[in-house]
Amino acid sequence: MSKREKVLVGVVGMLVVLGVLYFGYSRYASAYDQRAKQLESLKQQIDREEFTEIQAIFAAQRLAIYQEHCLPEDYRTAQSVYSNWLHEKVGEAGFEDVVIKPLSGKKVGMHAEYAFSIRAKAPLARVTQFCYEFYSFDVLHKIKSIVLRPMQDSEDLEVALTVEAVGIKQVADVVDPKKQRHESLSHGKLADYQKAILARDFFRPGNKPPKLVSTTKHTAEMGKTFSYSVKAEDPDKKDKLSFQLGEGAPEGLQLSERGTLSWKPGALGEFKFNVMVHDDRQPTVMDTKEFTIAVIEPKPPETKPESKPSFDDAQHAFLTATIISGEQPEAWVSLRTKNKMLRLKPGETFEIGQLKGKIVSVGDKNVEIEIGGETVQLRIGQPLSEARGSGDL
Template sequence: MNQREKLLAAGIGVIGVLFVGQMVWSSIQSGFDIKKSEIDTLTKKKEAQDLEIQKGLVASQRITKVTPRSASKSRELARAEYDRWLIELATKVKLIDPTHTATSSAEARDKDGFQSHKFQLRGNGTLAHVTHLLHEFYSKPFLHRINRLDLRPLGTQRDKNPDMLAIVMDCEVLSIPTAKDNQLPLQSDPSLVAKSLDDFNKSILYRNIFSPPNQPPALAATRTVDAFQGLRVDYSVDAKDPDPNQSLSYTIDGDAPEGLTIDPASGKINWTGRDLGEYKLKVVATDSGLPAKSASQLLTIRVAPPPPPRIEPAKFDIASQAKVTALVAGRQGTEAWVHSLIEGKTHKLRKGDELKLGEIRGKVLEVGANFIELETDGRKWTIGIEESIADAFKRGLID
């Protein structure tokens, strides 16, 4: 083999080695790629499984956290307890003529064991009742929600109150599988609601869309009352509310004379002035509308000296101008003639008759030859001829 052939054979050999090496390397590289792909697949699968485990742990923690808020696992107990709470809710917010019913007749349980109990609460009230109702509902940490809230103005259909609404609320409460038959009682938690009831009232009631704007009470801006030293003041604040079916309450704003009070319902001032002078105070009348409106009055009480005692005029005594003018014998017995100058008449009296002259009363016991004997309250007294009836009566009291 000459030199050229040797070189050709060496070249072919190198090419063959390179080809075989490439084939071997390709085979090895393919195996690495397959293993890497399997590793990547397994890694993703593990990550997915870890994620599901994490979700399960989070869900378990959430279930554990909300389990105390669940209704009872027992269908009967869950319905009875929530039904009782609805009664308490209606009473607390003072719904008028409330009624409540359970609207889910059959068990509404899903594949995971969660059970829904549906109820309906009906009643009448104002927008203030609705606001209070919703605030109390969402302050209670039950697993419950409102599905429908229907408000319909009653207008003049109920007591002519334009603010009255017919209220219908559909709600449901949830029982979860981890709940117990006898769940612990839940207390209301106002922190579950974004605002306080007062804040919601200010936001909602001040823009009541169901009735005309509330008008303030009508009240005179100033008033002066005269009173006497040592005598009780006789005055009641007389405010008028132009809105129907509203009540007024009265308060004192600021300082007032010592001991002075006002009846919140009637506005009557209760006070006795001990010292002379003028006393000023501010009285406020507030209505029961939404929002409540007020009017004030600057009241001045002038305490003057007490009036002099009233002297009763002396009463004219008829008996002082009456006397026995004659004793006359007749068929039916002796008569005593008593002439009353004031009355201009003569009273003819026999035994057993009643004498009535002014303040004097007496029964005739005997008509004698020159006298009459009478009895008054068990005391006997006599009247002589031409003697004043009043003088004879006084003499009889002394004797």
């Protein structure tokens, strides 16, 4: 074999070897790619299954949260609980002529929807209060629609509301509105919402300021309790007025929110201070006046009056309740000897047995009564005889 033939054989051999190697590599690469695709497909399938499992876990967690913030599954229970809550809240907000009707509900999958319509009359401030309390109740409910129409010659609005709530299966416990409650909403507390909303009240004229109309110069005796009821007037008759002390008030002087000044001075002299009154509208407006109290030496003690009969109707007259009737509070006094109930408002006088007095103010659990120029407090359940001063006992 010549040299040339040997070279040709070597070249052919190398080509054969290269062809075999290429064929083998191609089969290996194809198998590798196929296996890699299978692995990628299996990985994607695992990822999908893991994602589905995570979604299921999140869905179960959401369902558990929803079940904590929804009405019971039972239709009658849910409707009764929610209807009672609505009646309570419109009452607290001061709505008038209230009509609450359940609308037709419906079941969708695992939950049921309950709808109610509310029709009433109320000023914008009370509508704002109701809406704030509505969304403070942390349950699955919403105000679907709200319509406000101004009323002629009135600050009230005609209010029409439609609300919806949700009940979920497997929920049997009745939610407690006092526990399931937001302390404040996203923009703050009720006062923050009223300040923003009522400042743009398009339904009624602008807020007129109240005016203090009381005498500003007074005399008190050192060591004896001084009491005086501060008076104020507001052109907006339905506005509620509140009083507070301003600068310069002497130590121990107190002024109730309803306007009763009380003080037991311990030194002689002339004391000047400011008294302020403001209304409950937003934005609020106010009036301020300077008051003067001249403290003098106490007067000589009066002669002790003759003894009174042992039987006194005042010993059998009890303060039984304090309520709000319309825009004014009332003190209810039960006169057991005559099987009679007296309903007294601030400023009204009364005469029961040997006791004559005047209602100064009515609080949540007590009243302030002026008897013989002295103001005393009486709690619910106490007889009126215990409201007498030490000199009357």
